[in-house]
Every structure is written in structure tokens, then in C-alpha cells.
Amino acid sequence: MFLQQAGFWRTPKLIVDAPFYLDVTLCCGQVFRWEKVDDWWFGVASDKTFKVRQLGNLVEFENVDWPFVENYFSLDMDLQKISASINRDLHIRKALKEYFGLRLIRQDPWECLISYICATYKSIPAIRHMLNNMAQKFGEKTSFDGRTFYTFPKPEMLARATEQKLKECGLGYRAKYVLATTKQLCEGGFNLESLRKLPYPEAKAALMELPGIGAKVADCVLLFSLGKTEAFPVDVWVKRVILNHYGDKLAPELLQRLTTRGSLSNVDYRRLNEFGRSYFGEYAGYAQEYLYHYERIAI
DNA sequence: CGTGGGCCTGTCTA
């Protein structure tokens, strides 16, 4: 992965011998709590507070070791192979070319789950706001590099919250879903990690049993934290991508409904999801992320 | 079993 290590021991500098585009990876909407100060990104992941930056193919980081960084940014995945696998048409080819090096982050499943319950019907700045409020109220305070951070609250901590307290974090109607799901994870026999072993459809069905988790949230959790690269979340942006660039690959009737109706029905979600997975294959989730980001930036 | 309407509230635009 890296060819050489040099420099001051506290700040390892690694020449990464694999395509990696840090800024896009952290900006493309998969994670919400990273913060850029000058050219350093500061973040908390699984109770580790660290910073990372990229200068060309030189990646520097502090307060964390290389194996963690490599795993977190899934730099062990062969992006050339993935790219070749999803490179099915001219449109995605442009997205791949523009943002090559965008990586799917391996998030903590618990944090990912709560984050995406909160993400429903909200804009990214608002999601960030909610999650930071929750971390500040229920997480642990840490300090690093002269700055203050809060870890994402553990399930036991959040289980002690009340619906009112969560609403004060700006969650609105999502508060009761977060609380109910948290309690099921703490008390009930629901084990998030065990979903890794299940095939995609079964893991998805299991997630959708939890309060506040529909098909879209389940797909996000599976893709971003449980290693299901074939998951293909369909949000308003992906719907736009499909309408604008893949309409000719859909049934005319479906295309007609999508253009006339605003919101996506459960059935139409499933159809778009199935389209994405069958069209792009086992790495459909990577295709989704490149297309999503490309469409958002193009506005 | 498929569909339509309501929903908390932070942000952004006019």
C-alpha cells in the first residue's frame, strides 16, 4: 500500500500507492461529523480522535495508526477492479474520472444506524447539527491538538436519554425512532454485527424491523457500515441521476410515474434499487456514491 | 398489498 514512511514519528507521512481522494471521500455525504481546519481533517471514529490530510499522494495522519486509517477508508479495496466492474456507460465513466479515489468509509454500524435514522427528510447541514448535539449531550468529551471533540454516544448512554432530551437536539419526530431502536439494540437480542454474515436481502429485512428504518436507511447502513457493497441506496439525488441519465433503461410506465410524482413509493424504491444492483453489479454501492456526488456537484 | 398524506425543524432562498 505505501512505499515509504518518513518524517516526525507523531505525524507519519505515507506515500499511498493506491488511488485515494480524501477530500471527496469526506465530503460526499457518507459521514457527517468530519471537520476541515486549514488542510487537516479532524474526526472521531470508533472512539479514536484523529486528523488526516492529503498532499498529492502523500497522506499524513496523527493520533492513530496506519492499519486503522487503511481500514477506515477501505484503502485495501482494489479500486481499479471496482471501477472496471461498474464502468458500464459514458455517464458513470465521467463520474469515475472526475472523482476517482473516492472511497467508501467503513463506519461504525451503530453510529451509522442512528445517523441515517436522523437523516430522513433533512439536509446535510441539519444532520450534522443533530449529530453534534447528540454527541455533545451524551458522548464523551475528548481533546486533541488543542481542540475539543465528542465521541458518538454509546447505546447505553443514548438509552438513558428521553424523547424530550433528544428533541432538544433537534431530532423532531425522529427522537422516538432513535430511542426505540436504541432500546431494542440494548435490551433485545438484536445484534448489528451479526448482520455481516447474512446475505444482503436478509440483512436488509432484519434492519427494516427496527423503528425508523425503511429501505433507504437500511441500504445506507448496509453499504456504509456492514460491508454490503451491492447495496444501492436511492435518495432524491439518485432518483434524479436515473431520470436524467438512465431513463431509457427503465420500463416506460415506471419512468412516467417517476417524472410525474414527487415522492418515491415503496414499490418504486424497490424497482430503482433493483435496477441499480442488476445494472452495476456487486459494487453497485460504489457506483451509487460516485453518481450521487457527481450529480450533486453538477448543480 | 399498494398508495397518499402527515410530519419536526434547520437551512436556504426570494
Next chain:
DNA sequence: ATAGACAGGCCCA
């Protein structure tokens, strides 16, 4: 300024 629309959907009737 202040209202109004919209936001990475989910649940229930």
C-alpha cells in the same frame, strides 16, 4: 426581515 419551500423518508390510515 420573514415567510415559504425543501430536505439523502418513514409510518400509518
